[in-house]
Amino acid sequence: MEDEDGYPKTPENYHGQPYRALLFVNGWMMGKRIGNLGPQVKFPVHEGILKYRGENTVALAIWSMSPTSPIHPFVELLVDAIYEGGIEVAD
Secondary structure (H helix, E strand, C coil): CCCCCCEEEEEHHHCCCCCCEEEEEEEEEEEECCCCCCCCCCCCEEEECCCCCCCCCEEEEEEEECCCCCCCCCCCCCCCCCCCCCCCCCC
C-alpha cells in the first residue's frame, strides 16, 4: 500500500503527526503512542491478555492534538511471533 505521495505506508512514515493513541486488548490498556514524540510502533500482547483460543476485542482510541491538523495514522494488526512458556494459561 502507498500513501498519496507514492511512499509505502508504514508506521515510521507517520511519525510527526500530532496525535495520541491508546491500544486496548480485552479491556486492558496495552499501549500508548504520541505520534510526534514516541518511536514505539509495536505493542506486544502476551497470552493471558490475548486469548489464543478464543475471541478477542481490540480497541484503538485516536485523537488529534491540533484542531487544524488532520491526522491519518497507519494501523496494522500483525502476529510478530508466538512464544510458549512452561506455565499453562487457562482460558
